[in-house]
Amino acid sequence: AQTVTQSQPEMSVQEAETVTLSCTYDTSESDYYLFWYKQPPSRQMILVIRQEAYKQQNATENRFSVNFQKAAKSFSLKISDSQLGDAAMYFCAYRMANAGGTSYGKLTFGQGTILTVHP
Amino acid sequence: NAGVTQTPKFRILKIGQSMTLQCTQDMNHNYMYWYRQDPGMGLKLIYYSVGAGITDKGEVPNGYNVSRSTTEDFPLRLELAAPSQTSVYFCASSYSPALADYEQYFGPGTRLTVT
Numbered sequence: 001a002q003t004v005t006q007s008q009p010e011m012s013v014q015e016a017e018t019v020t021l022s023c024t025y026d027t028s029e030s031d032y033y034l035f036w037y038k039q040p041p042s043r044q045m046i047l048v049i050r051q052e053a054y055k056q057q058n059a060t061e062n063r064f065s066v067n068f069q070k071a072a073k074s075f076s077l078k079i080s081d082s083q084l085g086d087a088a089m090y091f092c093a094y095r096m097a098n099a100g101g102t103s104y105g106k107l108t109f110g111q112g113t114i115l116t117v118h119p
Numbered sequence: 120n121a122g123v124t125q126t127p128k129f130r131i132l133k134i135g136q137s138m139t140l141q142c143t144q145d146m147n148h149n150y151m152y153w154y155r156q157d158p159g160m161g162l163k164l165i166y167y168s169v170g171a172g173i174t175d176k177g178e179v180p181n182g183y184n185v186s187r188s189t190t191e192d193f194p195l196r197l198e199l200a201a202p203s204q205t206s207v208y209f210c211a212s213s214y215s216p217a218l219a220d221y222e223q224y225f226g227p228g229t230r231l232t233v234t
Contacts, residue, residue, distance in 0.1 A: 004161070033221070043207065045162075045225035091161055095216070105150055105216030106177065107223060109161030 023092030
């Protein structure tokens with residue numbers, strides 16, 4: 001079974017600084033997708049960034065970028081120029097690429113990291 | 120386009136009561152999911168559906184039931200509520216996971232307390 005681990009329950013950063021959130025995962029699959037979701041106090045789950053395992057290039061979305069290390073099964077999120085609005089719980093998630101069989105698009109989530117941004 | 124809507128937003132149940140959490144999506148998605156999020160934890164899949172009339176269990180289905188009579192609606196039924204079901208419940212929907220840009224769209228969640 002796939003597992004996702006976020007070893008940092010809480011992180012903090014000063015406004016305008018850079019912070020990196022860690023995520024490791026375990027899978028025997030070679031093709032899969034990894035995601036970072038943001039959950040602000042409103043509880044709404046917001047997709048931040050997505051990485052396809054067969055793509056070596058790290059995904060970027062504006063101030064958000066990932067460091068995907070497939071061999072190490074590591075998937076960290078870097079937030080540059082942190083803003084007060086970045087404060088939230090961040091979840092790392094995994095899903096198999098094979099949509100058939102028992103995959104059905106199931107997302108496996110890590111425990112989450114609470115990010116605090118100090119002004 | 121309202122996306123995924125859930126009702127109610129909050130609910131307090133007594134032990135042994137039953138209730139239905141409603142979920143509706145207007146994006147014509149075939150796939151729908153129910154997750155629960157316990158305090159300080161990630162989301163865990165309760166049930167999912169790949170289309171009207173087709174549902175199946177996820178990781179934590181005990182104490183819950185679902186039905187899918189239409190593409191739009193995917194209600195979650197709690198029978199004989201227990202304190203262990205105190206959680207925040209999220210409904211999500213998506214197109215086929217076979218698509219490269221696959222994304223699950225989440226509702227705002229229902230906070231349920233069982234006392």
